[in-house]
Amino acid sequence: MSGVYPWGGGTVAFDQLIPTKIYDIQEWVSDSYIDGPLGQNCTLVYPDKWTQCDNCIFDLGSNRSSNIYKVGGPQSFPANSLCPRCNGVGRLQEPVSEVIRMRVYWERRSWVNIGIKIANPDGVAMCIGYFRDLPKLERANVVLLQSDLKGTKVYECVREGEGRPHGMRKNRYFIQYMRRTGSG
Numbered sequence: 001m002s003g004v005y006p007w008g009g010g011t012v013a014f015d016q017l018i019p020t021k022i023y024d025i026q027e028w029v030s031d032s033y034i035d036g037p038l039g040q041n042c043t044l045v046y047p048d049k050w051t052q053c054d055n056c057i058f059d060l061g062s063n064r065s066s067n068i069y070k071v072g073g074p075q076s077f078p079a080n081s082l083c084p085r086c087n088g089v090g091r092l093q094e095p096v097s098e099v100i101r102m103r104v105y106w107e108r109r110s111w112v113n114i115g116i117k118i119a120n121p122d123g124v125a126m127c128i129g130y131f132r133d134l135p136k137l138e139r140a141n142v143v144l145l146q147s148d149l150k151g152t153k154v155y156e157c158v159r160e161g162e163g164r165p166h167g168m169r170k171n172r173y174f175i176q177y178m179r180r181t182g183s184g
Contacts, residue, residue, distance in 0.1 A: 018168070022168075023168050023169055026167065026168050027167070027168075027169075027172055030128075030167060030172075030173060033103055033128075034101050034102065034103055034128070034129065034130065035101060038103055039101040039102060039103055040101065040102060040103070040104050040145070040146050041099050041100075041101060041146075042099065042100055042101070042102050042104070042127070042129075042143055042144065042145055042146075043097050043098070043099050043143070043144040043154075044097060044098045044099070044100060044136055044137060044139075044140035044142075044143055045095065045096075045097045045140055045141055045142040045143070045144065046096040046097065046098070046139060046140055046141060047096070047141055048093045048094060048095055048096065049093075049094050049095075049096045050091045050092070050093055050094075051091065051092050051094055052090065052091060052092075053065060053070075053083060053085055053086040053089070053090050053091060053092050054070070054073060054074065054085070054092075055069070055070060055073035055074055055075050055077075055083050055084070055085040055086065056068060056069060056070050056073065056083035056085070056086065056090065057069075057070050058090045058091075059090065063090070064088065064089060064090045065082075065083050065086055065088045065089060065090035066090075067080075067081065067082055067083055067088055069083075073085075098136060100129060100130075100133045100136060100137070101129065101130075102127045102128060102129035102133075103127065103128040103129070104125050104126075104127050104145055104146070105125060105126045105127075105128075106125050108124070123179055123180035124160060124177055124178070124179050124180075125145060125157065125177070125178045125180075126175060126176075126177055126178075127145070127175070127176045127177070127178055128166060128173055128174070128175055128176075129173065129174060129176070130172065130173060130174075131165070131171060131172055131173060131174050133174075134163045134174045134176070137159065137163065137176060138159070138163070141158075142156050142157070142158060142181070143156075143157045143158070143159070143178060144156060144157070145157050145178060155180050156180065156181050157178035157179060157180050157181060158178065158179055158181050159176060159177070159178060159179075160176075160177040160178060160179040161176075161177055162176075163175065163176040164176075
């Protein structure tokens with residue numbers, strides 16, 4: 001009988017009791033919380049990407065730089081010396097990051113009412129974002145979150161546990177706890 005209620009001659013599932021319009025209003029309000037002034041831009045920092053150096057000719061045999069200047073490269077260098085851009089490695093390490101919007105709550109009292117107990121709430125934030133951004137968040141090594149006072153500090157955080165579906169339909173938003181790791 002769980003989730004099904006007998007009324008009249010048949011049974012009605014619980015999700016059929018709530019009009020679709022209520023779901024739509026809840027999503028509209030939640031969207032405005034994330035996209036509006038209550039949401040924050042959060043930077044996802046992914047593992048570094050390695051690209052071939054654009055300043056020297058790459059030697060496929062040794063899998064390193066040939067230390068020969070590539071015509072049109074940004075920084076010329078004399079023969080028989082290391083490429084100044086990649087130091088003879090032949091590849092450049094580029095940091096990769098992306099910005100997503102989430103609601104960020106740093107105070108435990110903002111989320112304690114949902115029944116989750118956290119032993120040490122210091123340095124823990126609860127984030128609510130769009131479900132489409134959860135795979136991006138899971139791939140990130142570090143997430144940069146702003147402090148309570150916007151524009152004052154940015155904290156490096158890592159995911160604490162797994163992200164979970166959130167909202168009435170459980171298919172549009174997620175909740176993810178983040179723990180501060182340093183910097184800020």
